[in-house]
Amino acid sequence: MELNDDQLMLQTLARDFADEELIPNAENWDREGIFPSEAIQKARNLGILNCTIPEDYGGMGLSFLDEVIINEELGRGDPGFATITGVTMLACHPVIYGGTEQQKQEYLGRVCEGQISAYCVTEPGAGSDVKAIQTSAILEGDKYRINGSKMWIGGAGHADWFYVLARTGNGKPTDSLSGFVVEADTPGIKIGKKEDKMGQRCSDTRAVTFDGVMVPKSNLLGDQEGNGWMQAMVAFDRSRPMLAAHAVGNARGAMEEAWAYATQRETFSKPIIEHQSISFMLADMATKIEAGRLLAQKSAGKLDLGERATLESAHAKRYAADIGMEVTTDAVQIFGGYGYSEEFPAARRMRGAKIYQIFGGTSQIQRIIISREMSKLMDY
Numbered sequence: 001m002e003l004n005d006d007q008l009m010l011q012t013l014a015r016d017f018a019d020e021e022l023i024p025n026a027e028n029w030d031r032e033g034i035f036p037s038e039a040i041q042k043a044r045n046l047g048i049l050n051c052t053i054p055e056d057y058g059g060m061g062l063s064f065l066d067e068v069i070i071n072e073e074l075g076r077g078d079p080g081f082a083t084i085t086g087v088t089m090l091a092c093h094p095v096i097y098g099g100t101e102q103q104k105q106e107y108l109g110r111v112c113e114g115q116i117s118a119y120c121v122t123e124p125g126a127g128s129d130v131k132a133i134q135t136s137a138i139l140e141g142d143k144y145r146i147n148g149s150k151m152w153i154g155g156a157g158h159a160d161w162f163y164v165l166a167r168t169g170n171g172k173p174t175d176s177l178s179g180f181v182v183e184a185d186t187p188g189i190k191i192g193k194k195e196d197k198m199g200q201r202c203s204d205t206r207a208v209t210f211d212g213v214m215v216p217k218s219n220l221l222g223d224q225e226g227n228g229w230m231q232a233m234v235a236f237d238r239s240r241p242m243l244a245a246h247a248v249g250n251a252r253g254a255m256e257e258a259w260a261y262a263t264q265r266e267t268f269s270k271p272i273i274e275h276q277s278i279s280f281m282l283a284d285m286a287t288k289i290e291a292g293r294l295l296a297q298k299s300a301g302k303l304d305l306g307e308r309a310t311l312e313s314a315h316a317k318r319y320a321a322d323i324g325m326e327v328t329t330d331a332v333q334i335f336g337g338y339g340y341s342e343e344f345p346a347a348r349r350m351r352g353a354k355i356y357q358i359f360g361g362t363s364q365i366q367r368i369i370i371s372r373e374m375s376k377l378m379d380y
Helices: 005-032 037-046 064-077 079-098 101-112 228-264 276-304 310-340 345-357 363-377
Strands: 117-120 136-140 143-154 161-167 177-183 189-191 205-216
Touching: 005 037, 005 064, 005 079, 005 345, 037 079, 064 079, 064 228, 064 276, 079 101, 079 117, 079 143, 079 161, 079 177, 079 228, 079 345, 117 143, 136 161, 143 161, 143 177, 161 228, 177 205, 177 228, 228 276, 228 310, 228 345, 276 310, 310 345, 310 363
Parallel strands: 117 161
Antiparallel strands: 136 143, 143 205, 161 177, 189 205
């Protein structure tokens, strides 16, 4: 896809930031589990975070395509950093879509001023199956009492506010789920231990428990019960192109590092890139990355037209997540024994790639969505 001058400028800005701030620090952040607060602030100051928040609420008002372009570069720099900055935008999508004007001004404005938000949807027994959510919100006077447990919440230990999906009725999940904005310091909220994850270890992930948490009725998103299902689905559709871009960026970083290594490492008196078995692996990597990028950009472009992009977003997320794992695994193979060592970036990138097949809807869930959406299009 041909980028315009403004998009090329954003791409260069994000790429330079990744080269200067992310790549030199990614190994240490991952090894020590360091939350990259300083780098997050620098990225925010550059205007490359939360960039699709409308200008009326303090954001950049950029397009979804702009967001994809920027986030590919962040994923190339460090997928953990990309994830932890992306979860704030994920929590903002329900507010942008379904919040009242006052809620938008308050919570989107606070994010643009530097606050972090987190998306509390997944539960111990309800991950990709959002309809199985058990967290409840019962209206008592002018407040809701929230009880329940959320799991695998990115940024939970640093968040200032949460988007919380809870059950407000006993009917169909599509009619009885509601979204709330909940201040992170509200009494009754318990933040769990930081999870010891396989990869993306700088992206703070924890359980969040709500034990009789009292939330003002004014924090019901959109001032209406029963809209939570659609808020969550819209958030998924709008965030999946960004997640796809992260996976593509991480894969591209792995390919670039493997390519450089293959030009330097020699076997049988010549660089290994001159062996067909290696050059074909690299060629396949390049093709997969290009295809993943185009799918992410296509889905973002449809969102920018104001159209429903459920199918396109699922295509992008599924394919980018799967090829991200394939490309990073092949990068480890090209590095050989060095690829299995944490002294080289290939192992970290492979560990970081796996989560894209899990969060934001697993690759299997994306296939279900694709099958369902395609069935609607087929005239059988």
